[in-house]
Amino acid sequence: MPSLRSIRSRIRSVKNTxxxxxxxxxxASAKMRKAQQRVLDTRPYAEKIYELMHRISAREKSWxxxxxxxxxxQTIGILLVSTDRGLCGAINSNLFRTxxxxxxxxPGVRFEFVTIGRKGRDFVRRGGYNLTGVIQGVKDRGTIExxxxxxxxxxxxxxxxxxxQEAWIFYTQFESIMSQKPRYEKLLPIAPEVLAGSGQNANAxxxxxxxxxxxxxxxxxPRYFETVIFQRVLENFASEYSARMVAMKNATSNAxxxxxxxxxxxxxxRQANITKEISEISSGAEAISQG
Numbered sequence: 001m002p003s004l005r006s007i008r009s010r011i012r013s014v015k016n017t018x019x020x021x022x023x024x025x026x027x028a029s030a031k032m033r034k035a036q037q038r039v040l041d042t043r044p045y046a047e048k049i050y051e052l053m054h055r056i057s058a059r060e061k062s063w064x065x066x067x068x069x070x071x072x073x074q075t076i077g078i079l080l081v082s083t084d085r086g087l088c089g090a091i092n093s094n095l096f097r098t099x100x101x102x103x104x105x106x107p108g109v110r111f112e113f114v115t116i117g118r119k120g121r122d123f124v125r126r127g128g129y130n131l132t133g134v135i136q137g138v139k140d141r142g143t144i145e146x147x148x149x150x151x152x153x154x155x156x157x158x159x160x161x162x163x164x165q166e167a168w169i170f171y172t173q174f175e176s177i178m179s180q181k182p183r184y185e186k187l188l189p190i191a192p193e194v195l196a197g198s199g200q201n202a203n204a205x206x207x208x209x210x211x212x213x214x215x216x217x218x219x220x221x222p223r224y225f226e227t228v229i230f231q232r233v234l235e236n237f238a239s240e241y242s243a244r245m246v247a248m249k250n251a252t253s254n255a256x257x258x259x260x261x262x263x264x265x266x267x268x269x270r271q272a273n274i275t276k277e278i279s280e281i282s283s284g285a286e287a288i289s290q291g
Contacts, residue, residue: 004273007266011259018255024087025248032177032241035140039174039234046227052220066159067190067221075110077132077157077164079150079187079229081171081236082120084136089243091172091180092119098182099170112157112164114150116233132157140237144230151226158188169229174238178246185232187225 080099082092103111114133115121124131133153138146157164167188172180209216 002265002269004266004269007262007269011262011266014255014258014262018252018259021248021251021255025245025252028241028245028248031140032238032245035234035238035241036174038141039231039238042227042231042234046231049220049224049227052216065217065221066162067188070189071162071165073106073109073165075112075164076106077154077167078111078113079154079167079169080113080115080117080120080124081169081229081233082115082117082123083236083240084118084138086119087244087247088240089180089247091182091239091243092123095170095172095182096123098184102168102170102184114153116147116150117236138233140241144226147230147233148226151222151229154187154229155222155225164188169232171232171236172239174235174242177242180239180243185228187228190221 078099080095082095086092103109110130112130112132113120113124114135115124115131116135116138118136121131121134121136133150135147135150154164154167158167166186168184168186170182170184173183174180
């Protein structure tokens, strides 16, 4: 049976933990709303770039580019977007399980990784995989310049060195406060039918391009990748903060239950000690009276 002092100490410890988890919940809630707003703010820009690429590529079907080149797959480059910190539920572990399934489905293929986030870097190192590039310390309110080294590395490995035959991005998509799902998308090569497919915007009017469509597309494709990767990083931030908010809320609720249970145990033990002392006093007084 624990002593009253040890129970009081445990109650104080759990109360301190509850204060910390409550504060972390409030901070994550505020950051989640800002991150979610940034995701919404970047969508129009990404959609407009996609529309412009769609228009140009649909009218330049004879144009060839290394970004459209399909080669036999021997090495796949993975851009893994994860969090720098923990205490955010299972979003990282769910993402890593999805990645492992992806790799298992492609036996005989070599994988090389570029990671954004410390948890992804640690995962790659523990697995003994080839780590080509690492970016960490990206701020949730940072700019697109922070992820440019990753974008440039992906483009270089695929189109210049041609050491990668495919490039994929893995991240956690924010759907709601209670739902964050791991996602992966192929970045390279760009399937011609994706850009040159039939769509409303492809046939809606025409723009005047200077100097010409091909020169613009040469510049636009890297910008498109930068925008896609940056938006996926923002999605991951929104997922991280929403998952941390829920995790800290659950931790606070669990702490309250633990405190209630410990307080109940403390009161029962104290009552038992009081009853025992009263019983001992009564027995002593009775012995004295009989003596």
